[in-house]
Amino acid sequence: MRLSKAFIPTQKETPAEAEILSHRLMLRAGMIKPHAAGIYSYLPLGWRTLRKIEGIIREEMDRIGGQEFLLPVLSKRDIWEKTGRWQQAGELMFRLKDRKGADLCLAPTHEEIFAAIAAGQIRSYRDMPQIWYQIQTKFRDEPRPRSGLLRGRQFLMKDSYSFDVDVGGLDQSYRLHREVYQRILKRCGLDFFTVRASSGIMGGSESEEFMVLSSAGEDKAVLCKSCGYAANLEVSTSKAPAYPCETEEVKKVYTPGKKTIEEVSGYLHVPPQRLMKSLLMISQKGPVMVLIRGDHQLNETKAQQVFGCEFRPAEPEEVLKLTGAQAGFIGPVGLEGIEIIADLALKGARGLITGANEDDHHLTGLEPGRDFKVDRYTDLRTVLPGDLCPECTSPLDISSAIEVGHIFKLGTKYSEALGATFLDADGEHRPIIMGSYGIGLERIMVSAIEQHADKDGIVWPITIAPYQVHILPLNFEHEEVRRLSERYYDVLIGRRFEVLMDDRNLRAGTKFKDADLIGIPVRVTIGERTLKEGKIEIRLRKTGKVYKVDKNDAADKIAAVVERLSAEMH
Ligand code: ATP
Ligand code: MG
Numbered sequence: 112m113r114l115s116k117a118f119i120p121t122q123k124e125t126p127a128e129a130e131i132l133s134h135r136l137m138l139r140a141g142m143i144k145p146h147a148a149g150i151y152s153y154l155p156l157g158w159r160t161l162r163k164i165e166g167i168i169r170e171e172m173d174r175i176g177g178q179e180f181l182l183p184v185l186s187k188r189d190i191w192e193k194t195g196r197w198q199q200a201g202e203l204m205f206r207l208k209d210r211k212g213a214d215l216c217l218a219p220t221h222e223e224i225f226a227a228i229a230a231g232q233i234r235s236y237r238d239m240p241q242i243w244y245q246i247q248t249k250f251r252d253e254p255r256p257r258s259g260l261l262r263g264r265q266f267l268m269k270d271s272y273s274f275d276v277d278v279g280g281l282d283q284s285y286r287l288h289r290e291v292y293q294r295i296l297k298r299c300g301l302d303f304f305t306v307r308a309s310s311g312i313m314g315g316s317e318s319e320e321f322m323v324l325s326s327a328g329e330d331k332a333v334l335c336k337s338c339g340y341a342a343n344l345e346v347s348t349s350k351a352p353a354y355p356c357e358t359e360e361v362k363k364v365y366t367p368g369k370k371t372i373e374e375v376s377g378y379l380h381v382p383p384q385r386l387m388k389s390l391l392m393i394s395q396k397g398p399v400m401v402l403i404r405g406d407h408q409l410n411e412t413k414a415q416q417v418f419g420c421e422f423r424p425a426e427p428e429e430v431l432k433l434t435g436a437q438a439g440f441i442g443p444v445g446l447e448g449i450e451i452i453a454d455l456a457l458k459g460a461r462g463l464i465t466g467a468n469e470d471d472h473h474l475t476g477l478e479p480g481r482d483f484k485v486d487r488y489t490d491l492r493t494v495l496p497g498d499l500c501p502e503c504t505s506p507l508d509i510s511s512a513i514e515v516g517h518i519f520k521l522g523t524k525y526s527e528a529l530g531a532t533f534l535d536a537d538g539e540h541r542p543i544i545m546g547s548y549g550i551g552l553e554r555i556m557v558s559a560i561e562q563h564a565d566k567d568g569i570v571w572p573i574t575i576a577p578y579q580v581h582i583l584p585l586n587f588e589h590e591e592v593r594r595l596s597e598r599y600y601d602v603l604i605g606r607r608f609e610v611l612m613d614d615r616n617l618r619a620g621t622k623f624k625d626a627d628l629i630g631i632p633v634r635v636t637i638g639e640r641t642l643k644e645g646k647i648e649i650r651l652r653k654t655g656k657v658y659k660v661d662k663n664d665a666a667d668k669i670a671a672v673v674e675r676l677s678a679e680m681h
Pocket of ligand 2: 320514
């Protein structure tokens with residue numbers, strides 16, 4: 112492609128709306144154009160990179176026997192009703208009606224539709240295993256679309272689904288996907304790691320996420336440097352350092368208007384570790400009191416697991432009715448008929464302070480078991496930096512990361528709901544065992560930029576660069592410069608390399624700036640000065656390394672550099 116003819120609208124200014132580096136660079140390099148919150152047009156340069164990523168994913172999926180489909184985006188309500196996700200997906204799902212008034216959605220994911228195809232067609236254990244995939248646009252009305260393409264409301268995902276006869280088969284399909292994801296991310300030039308994850312609204316047992324460390328990431332990964340333990344903060348466990356306390360007598364103290372942990376600990380001159388948060392929740396099964404140490408936070412994902420059903424904080428009137436006090440002054444002592452669940456860090460604690468179920472009063476010196484009953488101890492808190500690793504008890508780190516992929520063992524939730532059963536070898540009907548595996552194309556692109564960019568612009572790994580070679584004639588008016596540039600342009604394209612040539616009549620400085628910004632890995636600079644020595648320059652964007660090569664005999668050298676860079680990524 113000749114830059115004089117290309118639509119690559121680069122810009123010097125940093126766009127004000129862009130919060131993260133990759134977003135700024137993609138806008139400045141003319142790769143994308145915003146349309147609405149979380150919705151973008153991909154301009155030619157951006158689309159070329161996404162297509163490269165798509166190609167790598169397709170090759171790797173085909174290699175494990177994946178079969179490519181293309182399912183509809185418009186999806187009818189009834190199959191989502193069958194799995195309960197029409198309700199469960201809530202406002203995340205874009206919904207619409209057709210002219211006859213029938214409900215449709217823009218699919219946020221495709222478990223239901225793939226399972227429905229399996230339900231009609233996979234009949235016998237002999238028809239499995241199967242791995243089905245597609246690379247397609249997903250729609251999610253994300254509550255806070257921001258950070259550019261990192262959290263779009265319309266985005267590209269490769270989603271695949273495995274169908275197996277038994278748990279052993281599922282294990283194998285899951286393992287294949289884990290390996291495939293590792294190969295895909297390696298070929299895309301990403302430094303990544305995997306963490307244990309939550310299954311969210313997917314349901315199912317085991318799940319792992321593929322993460323890329325980045326300050327732009329919206330996820331938090333809990334990592335142990337000593338033993339390699341790694342988990343998403345949503346599900347990570349830890350050992351909280353115990354807070355030592357003496358046995359005390361229970362006392363009621365006057366705490367006028369002091370409701371929050373800070374207020375009470377300030378007023379009573381005690382550290383927050385001595386306090387206990389008493390949280391009243393209303394679940395579908397009834398009211399539950401949740402107890403957490405004062406310096407800890409309730410982890411929503413864990414609470415969801417523990418409750419096993421929908422729950423919400425009690426309304427002020429409900430709190431008053433059930434405890435006789437306002438929120439901030441409530442506690443477990445003397446509560447009848449309400450289940451009490453406590454976080455593990457409270458087991459064996461002494462001298463605790465919490466509400467007295469009487470406005471403006473707290474109780475001090477409390478001990479679980481002695482002064483109030485606990486129906487169940489379980490892990491309910493969010494890990495804090497400095498907590499101890501659950502496996503080796505070294506201190507844990509918490510780092511921001513981008514989730515690029517997620518693999519799940521689904522089990523039979525979808526096959527049962529949609530009637531996807533098969534006849535096993537004994538002639539019995541059984542539900543198909545499913546797995547589901549997603550990887551985000553934009554997230555890979557964003558992560559690659561975040562991970563490799565420098566102060567001058569993007570630094571593409573060669574496998575996903577929009578072009579491999581950037582020919583940069585310093586002065587296109589100069590006869591020999593132009594002749595050689597045209598020659599290498601033709602020769603390299605003839606050899607099926609992807610080449611961009613800056614044939615514009617612009618100052619060399621401007622061309623260098625654009626080249627750095629766009630980030631093509633191999634630059635071939637052709638200028639009068641080096642031509643006088645009989646040379647042209649090959650320069651690597653990533654390292655700045657320069658090779659001076661014979662001006663008349665550079666094609667093989669350029670080809671060899673591109674091939675070496677590509678080979679390094681396999
Ligand atoms: P998140 O936790 O970031 O919201 P998720 O867990 O809902 O993502 P999955 O349903 O597991 O995402 O989707 C599989 C993959 O699709 C993710 O690993 C990610 O790469 C990509 N993805 C999900 N949501 C978005 C989005 N809003 N924009 C871009 N990519 C996304
Ligand atoms: Mg996920």
